[in-house]
Amino acid sequence: MLxxxxxxxxxxIHLFPLFKAFLDSLHTGSLIDSGEFVGFQNYIDNLTSPTxxxxxxxxxxxxxxxxxxxxxxxxxxALLLRTRIPGGGLIKVLLLLPWxxxxxxxxxxxxxxxxxxxxxxxxxxxxVGLGQPLFLADPTWAAIVVCVFKVxxxxxxxxxxxSAALSGVDQGVYEAARMDGATSMQQLRWxxxxxxxxxxxxxxxxxxIFCVNDFPTIFLLTGGGPIDATNxxxxxxxxxxxxxxxxGPGVSIAFMMTVVxxxxxxxxxxxxxxxxx
Amino acid sequence: MNSLPARTRGASxxxxxxxxxxxxxxxxxxxxxxxxxxxxxxxxxxxxxxxDMPWAVESYNxxxxxxxxxxxxxxGLPAAKLQRIQWNNFSTTFASALASKTGPAVSSGAGFQAxxxxxxxxxxxxxxxxxDWEKDGFLNDFIxxxxxxxxxxxxxxxxPWQSDVRTWWYRxxxxxxxxxxxxxxxxxxxxxxxLLKEKGYFGFGNGAGAGNNIGAQSLVMxxxxxxxxxxxxxxxxDLLNERNVETIDFVLELVKAGISDPAAVSYTTDNHLGQWxxxxxxxxxxxxxxxxxxxxxxxxxxxxxxxxGPHGDxxxxxxxxxxxxxxxxxxxxxxxxxVDYYIRGMKTYWQTSVISALPVLQSIVDMPExxxxxxxxxxxKEYLPIAKxxxxxxxxxxxxxxxxxxxxxxxxxxxxxLGGQTDAKSALTTLQQGLSAIxxx
Numbered sequence: 001m002l003x004x005x006x007x008x009x010x011x012x013i014h015l016f017p018l019f020k021a022f023l024d025s026l027h028t029g030s031l032i033d034s035g036e037f038v039g040f041q042n043y044i045d046n047l048t049s050p051t052x053x054x055x056x057x058x059x060x061x062x063x064x065x066x067x068x069x070x071x072x073x074x075x076x077x078a079l080l081l082r083t084r085i086p087g088g089g090l091i092k093v094l095l096l097l098p099w100x101x102x103x104x105x106x107x108x109x110x111x112x113x114x115x116x117x118x119x120x121x122x123x124x125x126x127x128v129g130l131g132q133p134l135f136l137a138d139p140t141w142a143a144i145v146v147c148v149f150k151v152x153x154x155x156x157x158x159x160x161x162x163s164a165a166l167s168g169v170d171q172g173v174y175e176a177a178r179m180d181g182a183t184s185m186q187q188l189r190w191x192x193x194x195x196x197x198x199x200x201x202x203x204x205x206x207x208x209i210f211c212v213n214d215f216p217t218i219f220l221l222t223g224g225g226p227i228d229a230t231n232x233x234x235x236x237x238x239x240x241x242x243x244x245x246x247x248g249p250g251v252s253i254a255f256m257m258t259v260v261x262x263x264x265x266x267x268x269x270x271x272x273x274x275x276x277x
Numbered sequence: 278m279n280s281l282p283a284r285t286r287g288a289s290x291x292x293x294x295x296x297x298x299x300x301x302x303x304x305x306x307x308x309x310x311x312x313x314x315x316x317x318x319x320x321x322x323x324x325x326x327x328x329d330m331p332w333a334v335e336s337y338n339x340x341x342x343x344x345x346x347x348x349x350x351x352x353g354l355p356a357a358k359l360q361r362i363q364w365n366n367f368s369t370t371f372a373s374a375l376a377s378k379t380g381p382a383v384s385s386g387a388g389f390q391a392x393x394x395x396x397x398x399x400x401x402x403x404x405x406x407x408x409d410w411e412k413d414g415f416l417n418d419f420i421x422x423x424x425x426x427x428x429x430x431x432x433x434x435x436x437p438w439q440s441d442v443r444t445w446w447y448r449x450x451x452x453x454x455x456x457x458x459x460x461x462x463x464x465x466x467x468x469x470x471x472l473l474k475e476k477g478y479f480g481f482g483n484g485a486g487a488g489n490n491i492g493a494q495s496l497v498m499x500x501x502x503x504x505x506x507x508x509x510x511x512x513x514x515d516l517l518n519e520r521n522v523e524t525i526d527f528v529l530e531l532v533k534a535g536i537s538d539p540a541a542v543s544y545t546t547d548n549h550l551g552q553w554x555x556x557x558x559x560x561x562x563x564x565x566x567x568x569x570x571x572x573x574x575x576x577x578x579x580x581x582x583x584x585x586g587p588h589g590d591x592x593x594x595x596x597x598x599x600x601x602x603x604x605x606x607x608x609x610x611x612x613x614x615x616v617d618y619y620i621r622g623m624k625t626y627w628q629t630s631v632i633s634a635l636p637v638l639q640s641i642v643d644m645p646e647x648x649x650x651x652x653x654x655x656x657x658k659e660y661l662p663i664a665k666x667x668x669x670x671x672x673x674x675x676x677x678x679x680x681x682x683x684x685x686x687x688x689x690x691x692x693x694x695l696g697g698q699t700d701a702k703s704a705l706t707t708l709q710q711g712l713s714a715i716x717x718x
Contacts, residue, residue: 031372032397115486115548116540118555136486136543137696223487226542226692239685242366244715 025252030245042252052253054228055236059212059257062147062232066211067204069151074158078166079192081159099156107220110149111136139229142222146230150217154210158203165199166192201272205265212261233257324358325611327619328371328381331361332439337631344625348618354611357383375399375603382606383615388441388596389667389679391427391434394603396676401602402432406613415621420661423637426597429674435599436616438623439634442595442660443491443498443562445581451478451559459560462585463527466560470536473559481528481537482558484549485691490683491549492541493691495562497667498594500524503586506669507681507712514677514716516709517702523587525694525701532697542692553578565656566633580652582659595664598634635661677716686711 025042029035046052081092098106114121114135122132135141169192177187193200215234218224224231224239231239233253241250329341338361345359360381362370367386374380375394394400407424410416416424423437447459457472457480458465470480485492500506505520531537538544538552552558554571560581564570568578583591600619602612624641626632630650635657636642642657667678681687690708693699 030393031368032376032393032399111545111548115543115545116552116557117538118557134540134543137540142543219487221487222543223688225486225688226696227689242368243683243685243688245368245680245684246715 021251022255024247025255027248029247031241031247035248038248042248043256046249046253046256051228051231051236052233055231055233058143058230059232059234061143062150062214062218062230063208063211065147066150066154066214067207069147070154070158070207071162071200071203073151073155074160075162077155077159078162079188081163082166095159096156098153103153103216104220106153107149107217110145110221114145136222137226139226142226142229146218146221149221150211150214153217154207158207161199161203162196165196169195198272201268205268205272208264208268209261212257323355323607325355325383325607325615326381327357327359327615328362328384328386329359330364330367330385332385332634333632336629337626340626340629340631344619344622347622348615350611350614354614355607357615362386375605378605380603380605382612383600383602383619385438385598385600387679387682388598389676389682391599391601392429392674392676393679394601395429395431395434399603399605400434401604401606401609401612402434403427403436403602403613403616404432406436406616407433409613409617418638418640420637420639420642420657422661422664423597426595426666426674427599435601436620437597437637438600438620439598439632440595440637440661440664441564441598441634442593442656442664443494444565444593444656444660445560445584446482446553446563446567446578447560447581448553448556448558448578450577451476451556454478455559457559459581460584461582463587466584467527467530467534467536469560470531470534474535477557478559479536479538479552479557480560481531482549482552482561482563483537483541483695484544484546484552485541485688485695486543486545486548489544489546489549490688491546491563492544492695493683493687494594496525496528496691496694497687498562499528499586501592501594501665501669502584502590504588504590504592506665506667508668508671508675508677510670510672512668512671512673512675512677514709514712516705516712520588521705522701525704527587528694529697529699529701532695537695537697539697542695564633565635565653565660568652569633578652580655580659582655583663592663592665592669593660594669595661595666597637597666680716681712684712684715686715 024034026037026039027035028038028042077095081088081095085091113119116122117132119135122135126132133141135145173191173195174187177191182190212232213234214232215238218230218232218235219238222230224235234257237250237253237257239250240246240253244250327345329345331338332341342359345357348357350356362384368390371380371384371386371390371394375397380399391400395402407416419437420440423440424433427433427435427437451473452459452469455469455472455476455478457469460466460469466480473480483492483495497507500521503520503524505518505524507514507516509515509518528537532539538557541549544552550567550571553561553563553567554573565580568574571578583593585591600616602609602616606612620638624636624638624644627636627641627644628646630646633653635653636647641647642654648654666674667681668674686708689711690704693704693707
């Protein structure tokens, strides 16, 4: 009973904005006026819109590359850093930089590297006879650059998670595996990965949420363009609400994303429990 | 665990309960919250809230604060208090404040926001003020067309205080290097563009990347230049008119001929300015402040005269930025008195060169301080007389123009056209469909 006021307050803080946003998603209004009640029409309109599905496809690709790309790089580096290499401490700090540096700074740096025909990387490509790819102006290249950028800014997080998990693995298990004749790859497949599975699932859940909700990485680099090639659902929601001033349709996109994330997180959470047993 | 005396633990359990209950009651009982807000608002009712945007450099902020502070209202009228509103999410800032009656009495803001707020009943029309200015002759000081750009069927939604037009710019040294002449028509632009291309320069400098609206505005400007536009004379969307198709066909020719930078679709404002600064762009559309934006006072970067379209038409896209008054004011008479003071006193911004926008008063244009800025003088002289808003073909302005400006369909259309992978009719059809979905009136 004593905690009831706190619970009520927390529910109000969390649920009231959600409830208000849900109501907005059922209206055809602008930022100024909530407009008419239209039921679930905004949801239906979105689900039948090619733009929505294009954004959903890119979100899926961006998330898959972001989660597994950064995990693969992060795990590889974590394994590498367990070995004794000169200047290991300094390398660890340097490897954290992409995660630590504000995204505004890193996206500006990437833009400087690739955006115009006089940027260093297009110039380098031209010099080695590979032409001048339009890294941010060509839809395919832009999608690749955005995904690679996401991996680059995210791998330090995965590296830290993997390092923490690896430090908890008993070295005796590896010794036993070696005595049984297991190769390095077999040790990784049958010892390391199962032993750090719980931590891996947690990092996947977190990175999935980070990727699906990632607005600045995409928006600062491409704004969702060119021609919607890098338009994710969260960017589409933003553009719908703040550029097209269509609050209902924009918020309904955000709600659908939330539902998908909750379902996905639940599935992965069950995996964690399984891994724990 | 509970070894510390209750007094030293900051707050007892009972205190926490009290506080939590009070906070919950505050949120739960709307009347309580409203009455508290009301009493706070009333306590500050002695002053008139003026919301101003950060229009230019930091020194503008200082100058505008000084101008507002120097306002001495007539007896019985409220004093004015300035509050700086940032451009980030300004629509939300204004909308939520107006809806909760905590917004300004007077404000500057985006060029078209007054039209939207007027439709919702938040704007106090400026007809009285304009009528007074007509009587005392001050209205004659406004450059032709600037006041009428704010006229709706319900009245004047605001009064102009500065103007922004899209102008053609060129870099003289690049034209000299390519042996090209400065174009005066679209046909000549194509010819000059070919010569510039041979030297590695772009004759149709543009940008349509994240947050860069110049590309979209350029295409709309060219449609208007050619006698077209987004709306028909009745204010209905009309993208597929003959002139628009002709315009986009021409732009696509420029793109396919390599006269436009193929990477322009992704250029942010900084990339775009960088191409001008690095002497890659020789000709293109921008704001009258391009030379200020890249700090180029060499005299090499100049505003060209307006280009004639294929039918001889000359026109450009304009934003008449305005000072608007709101119905939620401690005194409408006070709002009008303050706006009158502000408009008559704003010449100080141009005297001290703290603003890049074009003035709307002829008396400011005539000042020696302004006459020194050659490019802007040319913009005022040659572009303002042919300037039109997004409602180019209509005699009145309507709220829909605020919905299309900066919208996603327009941005996507621009990227599609500058990417060159389309034809004019398909691109305009998609734009018509996209804008129809967001234009509500």
